[in-house]
Amino acid sequence: MSIIYHVFPDQVPPVRPAPPLPPVRTDEIPRLVEQGKVTVADALRMMRSNGQASPPGRKEPDAQQRERVEEVSEELESLVGLCRVKKLVSELKAFVEIQRRRARAGLATEPTVLHMIFRGNPGTGKTTVARILGKILKEMSVLEKGHLIEVERADLVGEYIGHTAQKTREQIKRALGGILFIDEAYSLARGGEKDFGKEAIDTLVKAMEDHKDELVVILAGYRDEMTRFIRTNPGIKSRFPIHMDFDDYATEELLLIAEAMLERRQYRMAPEARARLVQVLDGGGVERPQGNARFVRNLIEKAIRRQAVRLVSAEECSREDLMIIQVQDFAEALPNKEALDSSFRGT
Numbered sequence: 541m542s543i544i545y546h547v548f549p550d551q552v553p554p555v556r557p558a559p560p561l562p563p564v565r566t567d568e569i570p571r572l573v574e575q576g577k578v579t580v581a582d583a584l585r586m587m588r589s590n591g592q593a594s595p596p597g598r599k600e601p602d603a604q605q606r607e608r609v610e611e612v613s614e615e616l617e618s619l620v621g622l623c624r625v626k627k628l629v630s631e632l633k634a635f636v637e638i639q640r641r642r643a644r645a646g647l648a649t650e651p652t653v654l655h656m657i658f659r660g661n662p663g664t665g666k667t668t669v670a671r672i673l674g675k676i677l678k679e680m681s682v683l684e685k686g687h688l689i690e691v692e693r694a695d696l697v698g699e700y701i702g703h704t705a706q707k708t709r710e711q712i713k714r715a716l717g718g719i720l721f722i723d724e725a726y727s728l729a730r731g732g733e734k735d736f737g738k739e740a741i742d743t744l745v746k747a748m749e750d751h752k753d754e755l756v757v758i759l760a761g762y763r764d765e766m767t768r769f770i771r772t773n774p775g776i777k778s779r780f781p782i783h784m785d786f787d788d789y790a791t792e793e794l795l796l797i798a799e800a801m802l803e804r805r806q807y808r809m810a811p812e813a814r815a816r817l818v819q820v821l822d823g824g825g826v827e828r829p830q831g832n833a834r835f836v837r838n839l840i841e842k843a844i845r846r847q848a849v850r851l852v853s854a855e856e857c858s859r860e861d862l863m864i865i866q867v868q869d870f871a872e873a874l875p876n877k878e879a880l881d882s883s884f885r886g887t
């Protein structure tokens with residue numbers, strides 16, 4: 541894998557409004573710091589607002605920016621699994637940071653091309669990671685807004701000559717300052733030379749040149765299809781240097797994802813329900829379910845609805861009852877119920 545990086549040394553980090561501080565005389569500030577009444581960061585802000593520190597418009601200290609980058613990176617770290625993706629993202633962050641420092645030190649910098657290919661099955665976290673990456677790149681001042689515009693073939697390809705270029709340009713315009721995420725990107729190459737999909741690819745490639753510093757494009761989809769698509773489109777291959785592979789989650793990872801999703805919603809599983817879930821994730825002796833984390837999310841959401849139906853007519857219902865997902869709440873949400881029932885009973 542090759543990665544080429546580029547830095548924008550004259551970009552100023554976005555300034556976040558901080559809560560206002562009470563007015564304090566400048567000569568009193570060191571004492572307040574010594575007494576632990578204000579933090580060093582707040583002291584600097586006080587001095588600045590008193591006109592004693594750097595003039596307005598100057599860059600925020602690096603430390604503050606790094607802190608914000610780390611805050612967003614935490615979100616990525618908190619995702620279950622995804623080791624390879626996390627490693628690659630931290631490599632990417634390091635490169636951007638070092639290119640920035642090199643620029644400041646007057647050293648030559650590499651041009652950064654951050655367009656990416658995400659390969660993996662549905663529900664493996666591609667969109668989730670892309671959204672967090674947008675935030676990281678924003679905090680690193682690589683992208684101005686860092687928002688994610690997720691599109692697919694139908695959003696880009698039109699029905700008559702000229703329509704496609706117009707539709708594609710519209711989506712690109714929405715994505716400027718952020719990430720344009722094209723799901724199932726290979727479908728753009730579907731109909732061959734005569735298909736309007738080709739026009740979408742050409743428009744996209746041109747926009748990537750025209751808006752080089754304002755846009756990151758991510759092409760996503762199934763591994764094999766993406767690999768074939770890149771191989772048959774050399775123009776795409778050379779412009780998308782970063783490739784990330786999203787593996788299917790293991791059963792233990794899916795279980796952790798389920799528990800985290802429930803915890804976030806203030807629910808948890810009864811031991812029997814948990815055992816049943818593990819069994820389903822393992823395929824229950826039938827077949828492992830498709831859909832990775834998305835399957836888990838749908839299952840959890842169905843179970844929550846079933847729990848509600850079960851409780852709403854109950855005479856009494858404790859706080860604990862409101863939180864617990866019982867095995868029967870999973871029952872109808874699960875595929876191959878009969879097969880599971882029999883294997884669950886050990887028959």
Ligand SMILES: Nc1ncnc2c1ncn2[C@@H]1O[C@H](COP(=O)(O)OP(=O)(O)O)[C@@H](O)[C@H]1O
Pocket residue numbers: 618619620621622660661662663664665666667668669797800833834837
């Ligand atoms: N590693 C993970 N940890 C926690 N939740 C995850 C993880 N991966 C995916 N999810 C959740 O699963 C769902 C599907 O993920 P998504 O990013 O849309 O997958 P993809 O884009 O690959 O189809 C989302 O609700 C997402 O929050």
Ligand SMILES: [Mg+2]
Pocket residue numbers: 666667668723
């Ligand atoms: Mg997706």
